[in-house]
Amino acid sequence: MSKKILMVDDDADDAQIFEEALLEMDPAVIFYRAWDGQEALDSLEQKKIEVPHLIFLDINMPGMNGWEFLKLIKKNAFFKHIPVIVYSTASLQREADIAEDLGAFGFLSKPHDFKEVKLITKKITEYLNGNFPELKEWCREWAFRNPL
Amino acid sequence: MKWIGAFTDIHDQKESEQKLEALVAQRTLDLERSNEDLQRFAHVASHDLKEPIRKIKTFASRLQDELKNSINEKGKLYLDKVQSATDRMFTMIDGVLIYSGINASEQPIENVDLNKIMKDIETDLELLIQQKAAVIQHHQLPIIEGASVLLYQLFYNLINNSIKFSKPYESPVITLTSNIIEEEGIVMARIIVEDNGIGFDAENAEKIFDTFARLHSKDKYEGTGLGLALCKKIIQRHKGDIYARSEPGKGSQFFIFLPLRQEQHFV
Numbered sequence: 001m002s003k004k005i006l007m008v009d010d011d012a013d014d015a016q017i018f019e020e021a022l023l024e025m026d027p028a029v030i031f032y033r034a035w036d037g038q039e040a041l042d043s044l045e046q047k048k049i050e051v052p053h054l055i056f057l058d059i060n061m062p063g064m065n066g067w068e069f070l071k072l073i074k075k076n077a078f079f080k081h082i083p084v085i086v087y088s089t090a091s092l093q094r095e096a097d098i099a100e101d102l103g104a105f106g107f108l109s110k111p112h113d114f115k116e117v118k119l120i121t122k123k124i125t126e127y128l129n130g131n132f133p134e135l136k137e138w139c140r141e142w143a144f145r146n147p148l
Numbered sequence: 149m150k151w152i153g154a155f156t157d158i159h160d161q162k163e164s165e166q167k168l169e170a171l172v173a174q175r176t177l178d179l180e181r182s183n184e185d186l187q188r189f190a191h192v193a194s195h196d197l198k199e200p201i202r203k204i205k206t207f208a209s210r211l212q213d214e215l216k217n218s219i220n221e222k223g224k225l226y227l228d229k230v231q232s233a234t235d236r237m238f239t240m241i242d243g244v245l246i247y248s249g250i251n252a253s254e255q256p257i258e259n260v261d262l263n264k265i266m267k268d269i270e271t272d273l274e275l276l277i278q279q280k281a282a283v284i285q286h287h288q289l290p291i292i293e294g295a296s297v298l299l300y301q302l303f304y305n306l307i308n309n310s311i312k313f314s315k316p317y318e319s320p321v322i323t324l325t326s327n328i329i330e331e332e333g334i335v336m337a338r339i340i341v342e343d344n345g346i347g348f349d350a351e352n353a354e355k356i357f358d359t360f361a362r363l364h365s366k367d368k369y370e371g372t373g374l375g376l377a378l379c380k381k382i383i384q385r386h387k388g389d390i391y392a393r394s395e396p397g398k399g400s401q402f403f404i405f406l407p408l409r410q411e412q413h414f415v
Contacts, residue, residue: 013203
């Protein structure tokens with residue numbers, strides 16, 4: 001069965017780069033994309049998409065932002081089991097802490113380099129295929145690379 | 149009964165004094181406000197600036213990846229230049245963010261053991277210390293009241309500078325000494341950070357604390373020009389003082405004065 005990833009991000013470039021890197025790592029992955037929290041929630045609730053194995057969530061979005069979406073999804077009996085990785089420009093420890101408090105699986109600051117995007121998608125696909133159970137710890141280390 | 153003396157009406161004088169005081173108070177308030185606005189602007193602007201730069205960097209690396217087999221040497225060089233320029237821009241923006249953030253957010257006062265701060269810094273700079281074979285000496289530094297995040301940043305910047313501006317063929321030796329002094333009734337820790345680096349001209353001793361001040365070209369020494377400005381800001385917020393002494397080729401000395409006790413609950 002193909003693995004499915006939902007990316008919630010209003011930034012078309014970021015989503016495109018991520019999708020390209022992801023499909024390069026694993027062409028069989030199904031990639032869904034929503035522009036903001038509301039669209040993502042609607043797609044899930046109205047079954048426009050299948051339940052993803054992982055959600056990548058931006059924070060700063062017009063409409064419903066990432067924090068609001070994260071709170072709602074973690075209260076929803078059908079979807080709260082989906083691991084959510086907060087994927088944001090912010091590289092502050094405070095943001096990573098909030099993400100953890102709200103029940104996110106991990107926090108990754110958006111990389112500046114395509115190689116790093118590829119590294120992230122590599123780890124993700126390995127995790128989804130059961131070959132990288134340490135993803136959570138890996139995310140934590142990533143967040144600490146930018147201590148400020 | 150009679151009295152002799154002069155009678156002067158000082159009503160006008162008093163009135164104009166009061167007017168002047170009110171004016172000064174208003175101006176100070178205006179100035180504080182515009183300062184806050186400026187800091188907020190710096191914070192927002194630098195945060196938003198990061199976004200397009202991240203894109204430039206990501207797409208430049210994407211292009212590099214895309215062309216990896218077909219790009220010629222010249223093309224590769226140009227792309228590398230784009231990368232290093234954006235890297236520098238990033239560091240500067242981060243510097244502004246930290247600088248404006250440090251001005252903006254209040255930090256609670258706590259007891260800060262400067263020995264522990266130094267240990268943390270040595271751990272965080274481990275790689276650099278190893279690379280340059282740097283020696284950092286300190287013992288029995290005081291425990292002072294202050295904001296540990298800020299004091300960490302202060303000593304981190306100073307130590308980092310001392311290592312960065314070391315002589316090319318001499319390992320950096322950095323020594324921290326301290327004593328307790330009393331100045332105008334305030335008990336202060338006086339900490340001297342001394343190194344054997346390249347030093348600087350005495351006439352630049354004040355200039356180095358200005359924002360974006362740099363004494364060397366960025367090609368020679370990387371940096372934002374904000375490190376020491378940040379140090380000064382942090383010390384001012386702790387009601388302390390800092391000054392520097394140096395001679396080219398003869399190392400530098402930074403004299404830091406920090407009160408042992410803070411009257412304020414936040415800095």
